[in-house]
Amino acid sequence: MAIVPLPRRPFDPSDASGAVTRDVPGDDACDAVRQWYENELGWATVPGTPVHLLTGLRFDVLDVPVEAGVAALRHLGPVPGPGSPVALRGGRMLLLVAAGGAEELPGLLAWLDWGGLDLDLTAVGTGGHMAAPAPPGGAERLGGACGEAGSQGAAAWLRPPEPGCEVEPSLPSMSALGGGGGAPDLVRVVDTVATHCHRVRLRRASTGPSESQPLAFS
Template identity: 35%
Template sequence: MEETIGVTETAPIPKQRGEQLLDSAVRYAEERHWDVFPGTWLEADEGRERCSCGTADCPAPGAHAAKPDWATQATGSAVVARRLWSKQPGASILLPTGRTFDALDVPESAGFLALARMERMELTLGPVTCTPDRRMLFFVLPGGAAKVADLVRKLGWSPSAIDLIARGEGDYLAAPPTRIGGHGAVQWARRPTPANRWLPDVEELISPLAYACGREAAAARGR
């Protein structure tokens, strides 16, 4: 499966990468019932890769929404997902938050610290992604993002003082194996499995995540 891309230069999407993206998008829709939509992709440009959006300093090259009406493009149909990625095999896989899940987005160092603590506490965890820009995203039940600020305050932290981003309605995230520029691909720290099909409430995860983010913020202030 190859696609010719670019305007001034043609460059085939590697077949294996295109098939991985298509198969993953279809699997997310079919097995997890997640809505998916194709985003931008990476194009070859004089030996380098640039985002299909054409912006030279794109902050998320090859991994952001291609159209402003992306929310209406998202589909939970595996058949439609297969058709969309067959048209553009290199397109990133983007998942809208606020529908079947929300996500708590934290620095990677805080995320691994919190993850170790959650495992010791034997908490039920959902899928968790790691991004090439060293972030971790923990999937929680939809509606959780709206509660985060109040929950963080109740734990004694100022929401603006810690690097914990709540992703809910109107937002999205990049799913594995989407590549972000030349930095690498999004990966699973905890893969979607039948065992974690039921997602945790945000209340279950907020304490270890806020603690880890607060500890990191305090260490940064002390440097």
């Protein structure tokens, strides 16, 4: 799936989704976080606080248990990063994939013989959103904490996006199937994540919930 670059300034998501991004008055810290995402990355945000990022335009999200996500990233090695952002929120890991990946997920799982199993693996795409982690360095450097930032279970970047760098070419995509381009193969990423989601559920079913593995990878 080809990714068409969108303009960085100004960025108007209403052209693609009908949503309108606007500043939220009365919360300077959230305004600063919102502006960081919109101006530095060109990502659309959802009106309101705390700040949420609109999915389906620049990226989609795979939402997996953190234990399965850690194991999958270890297995994948340099894929899907380090250029592919990864976030944590509570006991979940959020892996950014190319826009359109959420729509591909059900078909991919069925094709990979994972269809019909309860993997605790979901995707968020067009019309959805994810909580915006504090920008690298913390929301405090932008003038204070915004919404849930700093609270237990708040969204946080494990592999943050880099301002000034195009994120889309590094995201797992269907267009990478067969080795073309520089993006990781979405099929491999989904199969690996699904495998570890299944292993986690089997382990928890037989032994009960276990503590998440330490995030010992780069």
